[in-house]
Amino acid sequence: MTSIEAQDLGPLWDRLGRQFIDDGRTNIGFPGATDIAFDDxxxxxxxxxxxxxxxxxxxxxxxxxxxxxxxxxxxxxxxxxxxxxxxxxxxxxxxxxxxxxxxxxxxxxxxxxxxxxxxxxxxxxxxxxxxxxxxxxxxxxxxxxxxxxxxxxxxxxxxxxxxxxxxxxxxxxxxxxxxxxxxxxxxxxxxxxxxxxxxxxxxxxxxxxxxxxxxxxxxxxxxxxxxxxxxxxxxxxxxxxxxxxxxxxxxxxxxxxxxxxxxxxxxxxxxxxxxxxxxxxxxxxxxxGLGTEAHRARVRHCRDTAAYACERLRRIGVDARRHPHAFTVYFPPPPPELTQRWVVPADDRCAHLICMPQVTRSDVDRFVADWQSLVGRRRGLLGARKPAMAAP
The missing domain is CATH 3.40.640.10 (Type I PLP-dependent aspartate aminotransferase-like (Major domain))
Structure with missing residues (x-):
């Protein structure tokens, strides 16, 4: 039987902690709230x-x-x-x-x-x-x-x-x-x-x-x-x-x-x-520990953020939609380069982001800015590839 040698796991836990924090900043596609702490x-x-x-x-x-x-x-x-x-x-x-x-x-x-x-x-x-x-x-x-x-x-x-x-x-x-x-x-x-x-x-x-x-x-x-x-x-x-x-x-x-x-x-x-x-x-x-009114405030916050996200995406030409009750904003699948940075699941019809309580308007702004920048770069590349017109 192979023996398991004891290891110093501190560096692993530190690395995972940093990784989870970094990943959490761009995880806006799955419905998991993280705003309630349980330290007590x-x-x-x-x-x-x-x-x-x-x-x-x-x-x-x-x-x-x-x-x-x-x-x-x-x-x-x-x-x-x-x-x-x-x-x-x-x-x-x-x-x-x-x-x-x-x-x-x-x-x-x-x-x-x-x-x-x-x-x-x-x-x-x-x-x-x-x-x-x-x-x-x-x-x-x-x-x-x-x-x-x-x-x-x-x-x-x-x-x-x-x-x-x-x-x-x-x-x-x-x-x-x-x-x-x-x-x-x-x-x-x-x-x-x-x-x-x-x-x-x-x-x-x-x-x-x-x-x-x-x-x-x-x-x-x-x-x-x-x-x-x-x-x-x-x-x-x-x-x-x-x-x-x-x-x-x-x-x-x-x-x-x-x-x-x-x-x-x-x-x-x-x-x-x-x-x-x-x-x-x-x-x-x-x-x-929180009570009903606190949870109602959390619901309203999420819906407000979702309405903001929908409006911001529409402003840059994305056909974004949401149901009136929803935390979720759905839209046509974005460019693959965007989903390499942001966790945004998609099927063959649409993709979405979900404004859970920890998602802020600043997060939405960063996502929209990245999408807009990516579209701008693509347009620039397409323009550069067009053949020059012959002089009359």
Whole structure:
């Protein structure tokens, strides 16, 4: 067996620290907030194992957990999302796990269920459908990325004998579009599809939209009659600095009725067994430590910065757009040279920047200036390559 020699890792940590700071200055393309600090929790990290194994609603045999706070986190998020008193939920390792839990619960209730989701839904949805061996029907979207409810209704009508699991999105990955959830529920009602579940993947936009609603943008939370479950990300708007999420059901899922495991003394109701209790501490600090009004101010700040970014890009001739609620500004794919410096993801239709709380107007100005400079250099090169005209 090869031995591992002890190393002095100080230089590595220093180098990574500098690298992460430098990279963070140009990372404007992915939705991760970094503006909330957790220095006051440092003493709870060293030498402390916190394992929230099993259900958050019973402690189990162990004592090294934060389940009491986890239940409070669930209730705080549930209140923001207008969940009824019978709510149930837990802290996940991300929005994808929450969606998987909702799909599995639907399959347990309705073994013949078909999943319906838009072409703009998260890329992991196809993998989840394959993993759970559930058929997936992909629905078209409009130009802004919202699900085409008429197309959805047509596909539902073709399979009225099958149960339906509709995954709506509140904040698509590229344009931050919000599906019209009330219209989706109404379509199911018109077709008399009663064996159904409507789950909302609200990873980015769920909390901001519930905290500061925008006229004309439909609700996408548990206050909409007919919505079964909603999942939000913690590392996006709540700035937990590590991937996590919170899954909320309006009523307890089938998993909530599971019996206790003798070894752990708690029910196995989550997708994973062991879960980080430290993540719950960060979520609790982000929610209870700041309070609702502070988060509403963060939402308004992000939207103001996004509106500024949209206007600045249009001023230099970029066809920039944003939904009225969105932190996201999307535009045609920029020159490749720009994305070598700036983290700006793109597909074949558009690219985007996302104005999370740490993104400033100065960051936007630097991005716009780099784009404008690059276009100017390209024009100069094209002009230099044109052949000289012959004298008359």
């Amino acid at each position: 929790l440092a003493g709870l990290w060293s030498g402390t194992l916190l394992n929230n194994i099993g259900s958050p609603y019973d402690g189990g045999h162990g004592r090294n957990h934060t389940k009491d706070l986890e239940v409070q986190v669930v209730n705080m998020v549930a209140d923001i999302l207008s969940a009824p008193p019978g709510r149930w939920g837990y802290v996940t390792d991300g929005a994808t796990e929450g969606t998987e839990h909702a799909l599995l619960d639907a399959r347990r209730r309705f073994p013949d269920a078909v999943i319906y989701a838009s072409a703009a839904a998260h890329y992991m949805l196809g993998e989840l459908a394959e993993k759970l061996m559930m058929p997936l029907v992909v629905i078209g979207v409009d130009d802004g990325g919202r699900i085409d409810v008429a197309d959805l209704a047509g596909e539902l009508a073709r399979r009225r004998d099958r149960a339906a699991v509709i995954v709506a999105v509140a904040g698509t990955t590229m344009t931050e579009a919000v599906d019209d959830v009330p219209a989706i529920v109404a379509a199911c009602d018109r077709l008399s599809i009663t064996r159904r579940r409507v789950h909302v993947d609200a990873a980015l936009s769920g909390l901001p939209l519930a905290l500061v609603p925008v006229d004309g943008v439909p609700r996408a939370d548990l206050g909409v009659p007919g919505v079964s479950s909603v999942v939000v990300s913690g590392h996006k708007f709540l700035s937990t600095l590590e991937p996590c999420g919170v899954l909320i059901y309006g009523q307890p899922p089938m998993a909530a009725a599971a019996g206790r495991v003798s070894y752990t003394g708690t029910a196995s109701v989550t997708m994973a067994g062991s879960r980080s209790g430290h993540t719950t501490l960060k979520l609790y600090k982000a929610l209870a």
